[in-house]
Amino acid sequence: MxxxxxxxxxxxxxxxxxxxxxxxxxxxxxxxxxxxxxxxxxxxxxxxxxxxxxxxxxxxxxxxxxxxxxxxxxxxxxxIGMLFQGSALFDSKTVEQNVKFPLDMLSDYNESEKRDRVNDILKRVGLENANKKMPSELSGGMQKRVGIARAIINNSRYxxxxxxxxxxxxxxxxxIDNLIKEITVExxxxxxxxxxxxxxxxxxxxxxxxxxxxxxxxxxxxxxxxxxxxxxxxxxxxxxxxxxxxxxxxx
Missing domain, CATH: 3.40.50.300 (P-loop containing nucleotide triphosphate hydrolases)
Known part of the structure; x- marks a missing residue:
């Protein structure tokens, strides 16, 4: 709350x-x-x-x-996890690297644990095969889902x-609305x-x-x-x- x-x-x-x-x-x-x-x-x-x-x-x-x-x-x-209006993905990083970024900054996970966590979250938002794609290869909706995955990667409470x-x-x-609602409840x-x-x-x-x-x-x-x-x-x-x-x- x-x-x-x-x-x-x-x-x-x-x-x-x-x-x-x-x-x-x-x-x-x-x-x-x-x-x-x-x-x-x-x-x-x-x-x-x-x-x-x-x-x-x-x-x-x-x-x-x-x-x-x-x-x-x-x-x-x-x-705290944040989904910005324009997704705010790093253009030079892959989907996996974008989603993993908060773990690199804030977690004590080793690389293997980070990859497992990223894979779990990408699967949750329906992007399990997108690890190596670049943001420019994704549709606007897919970019939003990557943004949501990054926002919840650290088990965000908010x-x-x-x-x-x-x-x-x-x-x-x-x-996107349905995904936000599902994640909120889940x-x-x-x-x-x-x-x-x-x-x-x-x-x-x-x-x-x-x-x-x-x-x-x-x-x-x-x-x-x-x-x-x-x-x-x-x-x-x-x-x-x-x-x-x-x-x-x-x-």
Missing amino acids: IEVKNLHKSFMGKTVLNNINGVFQQGSVNMIIGASGTGKSVLMKSIVGLYEPDSGEVLYNGRDFYRCDRTVKKSIRQE LFCDEPNSGLDPQTSIL FNTTTIVVSHDMNSVMEIGDHIMFLYKGDKVWEGTNTEIMDAEPESLQHFILANKLLRSLKETRN
Whole structure:
């Protein structure tokens, strides 16, 4: 479980996060949604330590990330896996080398143990024969799966996904959504997904937080969201539907 308390972040005097409070449950897909510029990516980056908030707390199973000592902070970081928006694979490394990278940096495994672990994880994401391929040889969906494999290679307790369906066709997006959901349940991770895709929200979102202009305007389940009252959320849902319909018409 991850809890944020009174999280505030500003850049050059402009408030981007305004005293955000929330709980992200273990074994659940927790989604942070909102239009571009609403603060959702800044919130995620503040939770993982890429941005330091101006005030507030981030608690990983009760451990205060910004007030703990160096040893505890290192331990928390070792438990975090991240899937970046563009997959962020190393172009000069093979799939196996990309996935193995966190083990090289953070684990005490020997080379044989690392290879076994990589093979197990690649099999889990459906890429058991892709070890020696280069990222340039893979489709966008396969690159995302490599990114997920790298994110969970260290038995991550906390999984963060930044716009995991960005640039993917609808069918591949569904495959990636399902994989994220399956891994969350299988490994009992606390998963946080930043997204603006309502299809993903309805398919895999267990708990949803909606941000608007730096404020948390609404939170609840995917069964409650369609009846939510905030006008800004209803506008977001409508715009999402119109955009998807336009894309489907063009295809």
